[in-house]
Amino acid sequence: MSKQLRKLTIFDSQEQTKRPFEPQEPGKVKMYVCGVTVYDLTHIGHARVFVFFDVVQRFLRHLGYDVNFVRNHTDVDDKILKRAAEQGVDPLELASQFIEELDKDMGALGCQRPTAEPKVSDHIDDIIAMNEKLLAKGFAYEVDGDVYYRVRKFDDYGKLSHRKLEDMEAGRSGRVEETEKKEHPFDFALWKRSKEDEIGWDSPWGKGRPGWHIECSVMSTHYLGDTLDIHGGGRDLIFPHHENEIAQSEAATGTSPFARYWMHVGMVNVAEKNDDGEAIVRKMSKSLGNFWTTRDVLQGYHPEAIRYFMHTTLYRNPITYAMDNLEEATRRVTYLYTALQRADETLAQIGHDAADNPPAGKKLVGGVKELVEGFMDRFDEAMADDFNTPKGLALIGELAKTINETTQSSDDATSVVAWGLYRMRQLLVEAGGVLGILERDPGEALAELRDLRLKAMDLDEAAIDEKVAARDQARADKDWERADALRDELADLGVEIMDSPEGTTWRFK
């Protein structure tokens, strides 16, 4: 007996509309997401996909679903071979090194691990088996050690990307592989014969390696069965990658659909200038060379600020990577943690440790009552509407604002106020947890945020503290001129001074 779980709607990019989400087995979700080809560090576009599906996983679990999440590493690929040859290293070594780097970066971003993270090189036998199945069924043909998928044999070819073979202009992108071996220009390689000095595995067609798309068909069905509930990836994978996965999987298993819901994450764009000096936005990509690695971005911005930034836009829409946006996100995360810290301080003042010493009373009044009651229900409802993170953030912001309001007017630190604060704090952390933010101790997070700025601006904390102390002295002497001059100096460094009855604190603007 499974309990009644909240209904959610998911925008399915095959149907191109939002649909109620109904997994095959009630309460259980089988999700497969395409990872990356590991020949270099990840960039922030990859990170967006990882962070988004991390939120999908977190939210589904939060609702009570049993989530089986598989995300692959493509560790056998032409690009890896090329890079390895350039560096004179073993391709699988190179790939495994970049898997490690990827784990570091995505871990730093707070992404929880999928249930399984299989690699192509561990599934060569399964890939060969699927090739044989496709050959036996006539969906594939072998030419000279290569195996190709016979696109015209699969009637539904194009159903995901909504295009017909005859409508597509082969070569429009300038990348169609010219080969007389193929029966049709859109036939694609399932298995590629290895050249003499290349890595390869023995197969019925000689030494070779898998083509690009087959690995996902093989690994997804291997771990999750013939029909996935959710299949995800970047929007740019719709064609040909996902289209080809459908063709391979449905032909091989004889089961349709291969995936019940297709979810595609929008591209990360970069603001640039074109040759005429006009401002334009373009997709971030390796080949255009206009990418920021996840690692670089993590050098300058807090992981939760990066996540917050990503959550400000719906996952399906493109998002522009820009310093202004990251800085705004940083300010918001700082604001949220500051509110959390204020709640803790106020609770401590009136004798309650927020974590394990909840206040008594459990009464709520006024705006706090209105906000707290049913809050998670509203938050879940927002998120259940195709993972509307901007709406989720707006709700989270209300909690922080009300905490600030309450702490500011908490002269009457009654148990009613205390319980409200306690609840708001709790909800902030709970809702934040779904988005993978507000997972740190407030003091720790604020210190991290400060350290990042100190490092970015090459500033010394002690020097700032010294100036602040000097200004405090000047204020004590009522030497307002000197105090203001010191504050101006600090302001030039981007440091804001905040005086309060408890003393002076500072932070970066």
Next chain:
RNA sequence: GGCGGCGUAGCCAAGUGGUAAGGCAAGGGCCUGCAAAGCCUUGAUUCACCGGUUCGAAUCCGGUCGCCGCCUCCA
């Protein structure tokens, strides 16, 4: 040429038939030695443009303009 998406206040961004969330910036206020932070408050008669359907449209339909993505490297 084909397929798809987008165009909402100075900026970012939700909202897909019932009369425009949220954030940043800006103005005013409370607080403050002055500030900052925080809080309160003001701001789109209007959703690229034109036409249509409807009691009612940012939301649906048709057309125009502009931008972006994909058409076998792509997350």
